[in-house]
Amino acid sequence: MTMDMRNGTPIQEFILEGFPAIQHLGKVLFSVHLLAYLASITGNAVIVTITCTNTHLHTPMYFFLSLFSFLESSLTSAIIPKLLVIFLLGKQTISLVACFVQAFITIFLGASGFLLIAVMSLDRYVAICKPLHYPSIMNLRTCLLLVTACCATSFILITSLLMKVSQLSFCGPHVIPHFFCDIGPLIHLSCSDTRATELMAFGFTSFIILSSLIITIIAYSSIAVTITRLPSAKERQKAFSTCSSHLIVLSLMYGSCVFIYVKPRQRSRPDSNREAALVNTVVTPLLNPVIYTLRNKQVHQALREMVCRMKISR
Template sequence: MSMEMGNGTTVQEFTLEGFPAIQHLGQVLFLVYLLAYLASIVGNAVIATITCVDSQLHTPMYLFLSTFSFFECCFISAVIPKLLVIFLLGKQTISFLACFIQAFVFVFVGAAGFLLIAVMSLDRYVAICKSLHYPTIMNLKTCFLLVTACLALAFPLITGTVVTVSQLSFCGPHVIPHFFCDIGPLIHLSCSDTRSVEMLAFVLALFILLTSLIITIIAYSNIVVTIVQLPSAKEKKKAFSPCSSHLIVLSLMYGSSVFIYVKPRQKNRLDSNKEAALVNTVVTPLLNPVIYTLWNKQVHWPLREAMCRMKR
């Protein structure tokens, strides 16, 4: 697991602790998480695919929703397959390179997803508060630029942080007290002075989450003001309908992510982070397609019509 180097050792692979208390239920957990993973992938893939193939759904809201669904597929695929291997085969080791690749993909897609959530909030703001100008402001070219901006902003920030963490000294122990490679547990394992890196990771998480949250709060504050001023209850309900599912997804994502990442000391509460990470990596991506399609008629009915046309 390590190679001699001078007077110390450098870790060549890590061991993912997983869930040792329930490891004896490996086959049962494998089946449960496999079904959850497949359901999440299928649900998000259906949204993304139908939106792409049906020209009637080539609108900003559906473009953002399909992009978010694609991000979700990438997000859970960075984590769950390895967890399934742990449950089924008990193979808990992961190479140094694979560990940092997993950490990078997980954090990068997650950060881009939060920025996209803010963009989706802006889209709802323009649609409701600037409805007459919506087709001009939020055209497909603008949507493409906004999605690109999310990726372009997240990439250098996450790359810099992950590269910085990878350059720390890892001389043992090699057991990660988590079920996947994440920045916090990796910093915790380093035998270097990690105070500056911990602060960097904290500031980065704070910047991504606060930027997304502030934009979302401002957008929805204006949305609420506009909806309250509508003359009839029917109009208010119609205007707020596409926002309700978005707010539910926001609550799930922000709640678990703030608990995991927004604290300056990564050496605290790693065990409790596992439960929050499960919500973040399994529950939320599984619920998102359900929330966006079944609880939002403006999304549900066009998708249903598109599926019927594809069956003909």
């Protein structure tokens, strides 16, 4: 039960510390992060829109890409609006319920995104290494089952973890040294014995991130071997171009999240995590649509067709 052990009264809210060292630049930071947020939402929305409306992109690869863009937009929307309020108005309080809801949404979306990254790697593996069997293997039923498995696994793991965290006692201080309610700083704030909860959180996050990473490494190792055996340089370049965008995106995600989550108990305040979390919640969702659109000819063509339709409709 979440109680203040000093006086027995329930804790009603936490305080998100944000970035105190640069809080005096609040209006400037608000403008920068607002622009980044709007650009991220717009870019990912464009990818989802052209994937849904362009029949040439009704393939498993773009189906997974549109879902990934949706997850990225949702993750950003769960975190950045509150950060903008902190920068602009200095309102750092967040209710207990809102904090746990934000923690659940962000971790669930993040975990689903990592598992989806592994599925996208498997999709590229089948497309390049087993091209003749690709249509029969990666059919609509298989795609839906894979997505459902990603979401169901994330939901079960994260729900059980948050239920465990909700049983901890919080006796003060109530300042979360982060700009959103992340699971690590929240556990670190508890005055209960958190060893079992920390071990559970470490096990779940390690399982999600490392299993996704291992699947991705195995898939792309096989892809690399297959590409080197292709007879012509043009075929090798075409095969690599379909994977390069995905590799850039996942390197950004794995780099920041492994640093944040895949480590044992923290003995000091997790201040250094904020910069890595900012990369994962602001920079990566902003760069994803740029990377995919700049390096994909089919997306270029779909964008041109969409712009032409918009001009004609006027």
